[in-house]
Structure formats: structure tokens, C-alpha cells
Amino acid sequence: MIWNEKSECMSKEEKKQLQLERLQDVVKKAYENVPYYRKRFQELNIMTEDIKTLKDIEKLPFTTKTDLREAYPFGMFAVPEDEIIEVHTSSGTTGKPTVSGYSQKDLEIWSEVMARALTMAGANKKDFIQNAYGYGLFTGGLGVHYGTQKIGATVVPISAGNTMRQLEIMQDFGTTIITCTPSYALYLAEVAENEGIKAENLKLKAGVFGAEMWTEEMRQEIEKRLNLSALNIYGLTEIIGPGVAMECEDKTGLHIADDHFYPEIIDPKTLQTLPEGERGELVLTTLTREGMPIIRFRTKDLTALRNEKCSCGRTSIKMDRITGRTDDMLKIRGVIVFPSQIEKALLKIEGLEPQYQIIVTRPHHMDELEVQVETSEKLFSDEVKHVEEAKKMIEDHIHSELGLRVNVSLVEPQSLPRSEGKAVRVIDKREL
Amino acid sequence: MKLKQISIFLENKKGRLWKALSIMKDAGINIRALSIADTSEFGILRLIVPEPETAKRVLEEGNFVVKMNDVIAIGVPDKSGGLDGILEILNKADINVEYLYAFVAKRGEQAIVVLRTEDIDAGIKALEDGNVTVLSPDEVYKL
CATH class of the missing domain: 3.30.300.30 (ANL, C-terminal domain)
Incomplete structure (x- = not known):
């Protein structure tokens, strides 16, 4: 099942044209409405008219976590505060948190990309989605919540923690999809085994796991112990939250919602853009976000982009599983x-x-x-x-x-x- | 006759031996013999108890890693050269002793020693052929 066939399966040429139009639009809005971007563009002598092709994105400055921190709390907003209807923050483990502001339209985009992601995990109206990502300022909980509701599946907003209750609800409600971090999924499996709960007696068919780095071996371990299909989801608060990219059943990389988020790979040392297939730091630009457009955000996540045809029929570009961070290396x-x-x-x-x-x-x-x-x-x-x-x-x-x-x-x-x-x-x- | 021994993994950390022994106490299990193998990084506590299955279960509930395996209990003449004669028998039979330790309690004029050979069956056979008293679990637990 594909949630939005028109957007997810459009031809490469169509996609490029759409990306360029959206890029030109977001650059213009950032220049006009965000003092930080206006200043940076002026310093580099960039006019919004300079963006004539997608390749011209390389003329634009990067945005780093430090830049966002300096704009704390609301300095990056591109719309008046009364149009911002929700805020989230990153965990702030390495300093002041960064704030992400969402307009009504931004929440619709987020719900849309999360609906696409959950559909990749096989979700439909009939599913019970047990959402064990934390609810609150962290984007994991509400991101899954909005996507589930968009699909019309049933969300069980249990949030993170309370493992015995998670297992009880999982059995009593007949949960079909679990969403949490992969390390917590393993912990759930371990406690279930200790409690004598057999995975084959649970109704789980898929797990949507993300918010931390994991490996192919860990996937196999989780799949074996929880008897489900374990899929990798990717996202970050600065860009929107979970749903930036998600794996389909092919399990050969994550489809980036590239009609909304434009990906590049750079060499973290030279900052030069790397060709497709080469491993480097992922850089993302929001193409449609209204409340807080972000230009060329340096994610610090290491991956590679692949533009090959996928067996699922989606044409969006794929990225490899994140294998490291420039800062946890x-x-x-x-x-x-x-x-x-x-x-x-x-x-x-x-x-x-x-x-x-x-x-x-x-x-x-x-x-x-x-x-x-x-x-x-x-x-x-x-x-x-x-x-x-x-x-x-x-x-x-x-x-x-x-x-x-x-x-x-x-x-x-x-x-x-x-x-x-x-x-x-x-x-x-x-x-x- | 084989005797069941339980071995417990101990992290080299203050209070771990005490914790394991407290679990034995709370379960009302009386330890008949014990030894500790210590390395710079971890220890192995080995116990002979009358209810090895129960002991294993309660220790595992307390999050210890426990292994149960067979050892041999023998009666050794409590006099100079008593153990020497026994090791001579095993040496002649080309049987390697992994470790051994002694009971505190005595059985008449005999001291009790717990022996672990690589091949337990071969060890028992060599000892019995050499007329060494190999004790049954019941005889050990009654001490």
C-alpha cells in the first residue's frame, strides 16, 4: 500500500521541477521573513534570483545546530507568532535546546509524511498502533500520533516507559504495530520473555523504530524476538520530527519524503557536496515548511543517497541506514x-x-x-x-x-x- | 556417583558475594561446601547445597548467572599423604583435575573433597577402580 501515490511515485523529472519551484519559494520566504537568513544571504551576496537550478542550492549557506541555538527561542520563525500553533524542542542534551515552530500547514505536512511512513509499515484503518515514543516536547510521540490519525488507524497513546503496562496493553488490545526506539523494543522483548509471554501469541506485525542509531543485526534480533517486521524511521526536530524518511518492506534504505525535504550529502570536513552513493553528512532543506523554513541544515548524521529504482514502486530518493554521527564518532x-x-x-x-x-x-x-x-x-x-x-x-x-x-x-x-x-x-x- | 554443584558469576564489585549468600539465607539453604575462584576481573562462586535446583532458581531470580554441573565428592583419609594417594591414581589414569576444594565437615576419619575432572565419568571410574570412596549426594548432604 502507498499512501499518496501521486506524490510518492511521480517521475524523476516531475519531482525535480517541483523541488526547484519549492526551493525558490522557500529561499524567498526565508529571505523576506527570517532576519537570520536575510543577514547570511546578504553577507554572501546571494540574491534569491540566483537559484535557477537545484544545483544552485550549493551557493546557499549551511544552518547548524549552533545557529538555531543562537536564535533561541523563536528567532527562526518565518510567520507571526499567532500563526504558530505548536512548538517542540530537541532534547537539549548538548546545550540549550533548539525550538521548532509549526503552523497549521506544517502540522498537515507532518501528518502527511507520517501517514506515508506508517503506510510503509503496512498500517491501515484497522490497525492498533501502540505509540511508545514519548509524548511531549520530543517530536516522536506526537509525530506518530498525527500520522496514525491521518490514516484513521487507532492510536494507543501509551507514551514511553512502564514496560509491564506496555505488555499488558499489547496483549489485551491486540496491538498490531509498535512504535518506539529500537533499544526499547529489545528491552520489551527481554521483559516479555521473562514474563513467559510468547511473541507468536502477540498480534504484532510491524515495528516502526527510530530516534537512535541501530544496525541490521539488531533488526534481525528484534524481528526474531518480537516476531514482527522491524522498519527504520528517520527524522529530526529541526526539520519536522519523525517522517523525514522511512523504510518500505524492501528494507534497502529509507525513502526520503523529497517533495518536502531536499537532501544533500556533504563531506563534513571540506563541506563540498558529494556525488550520489558516497558516504558523508546528510544536509536537509525544508521545501514546504511555512512556520520555520530551514536551509541546508547540517544533521551530523552520516549516510549515503541512492537514486535506484525501488521494488515498492516509490520513486523518492533513498538514504542508507545512519551508520554514525559526525559527533559520536x-x-x-x-x-x-x-x-x-x-x-x-x-x-x-x-x-x-x-x-x-x-x-x-x-x-x-x-x-x-x-x-x-x-x-x-x-x-x-x-x-x-x-x-x-x-x-x-x-x-x-x-x-x-x-x-x-x-x-x-x-x-x-x-x-x-x-x-x-x-x-x-x-x-x-x-x-x- | 555424581554430585551437583552450582556456580555463580560474580562481578568484581563490593557486596556481590554477600548478595549471593543473602539469597541462599533467605531461601533457607544451608551451604555444605564452597569455593571461590577469583581473577582480577571476576569471580566464580561454587557451592554444594542440598537443593541445587531451588538454589539455582532463587539466584537467577536475583539476576545472577548460574550454571549447574557435575562434580565428584570423595572421602579422603584425614592424614598426611591422604590426598596424594588419590591424585596419584588420577595421574596414572591420565586424568586432569580442573579444580578441587574441601568440605569443612568430616565423615568419620575421612575428609571430604570435591573434585572436578574434565571428564566426570572417567574420573569416577578411575577413583572407584583405585578403591577411593566416592560419595553419593545423600551421603554428602547428611554431613
């Missing part, structure tokens, strides 16, 4: 390490809970990477040598994935913090 003894690589290695080991924590220290001016993993009955033995072999086996798996020796510590089960939202995987104790 760790450099250990000069080697670039992403937490997702460690997760990938751990998921290859049978009998290991995919819960882990990475601790980076720098004793004697040398980086040390410790990976804490929970031991299990399968890894444990009455003999020291066998436990040490298990530890070494995990270290070898990580070594072959990273090309770097790490120290694995076995910890007791349930001793690593479980997260109901975004999991904290890395503790960097180095003073850099």
Missing part, C-alpha cells in the same frame, strides 16, 4: 570507531544480550576502550578458563569489526542501564 588511538560497529560485533555472538556500554579512558596518554557486556548462562562456566575464553572470543569479534584491540568486561545480567528512550552507550572519560 570516537577516535581511539587514531582509529575511527562508531558504537554501531561494536553493536554489530556483539549481535553476531549467540547467547549474548545486545546490551552494552563503551567506556573510553586515557590512562598514560593512550586511549583505552572498554566494552562492558552482560554475561549469560551460555557464556558462563564453572571453570575460569572457559569464562576467559568467552571474554576473549568477544574481544576477537570486536577486533575483527574495528581492527582495534579492546578490553571486554563481563558484568552481571541486568546491571547495565536499560533505556526507555535513547540508550546511553558511550561514556567518554578522556579529557580532550
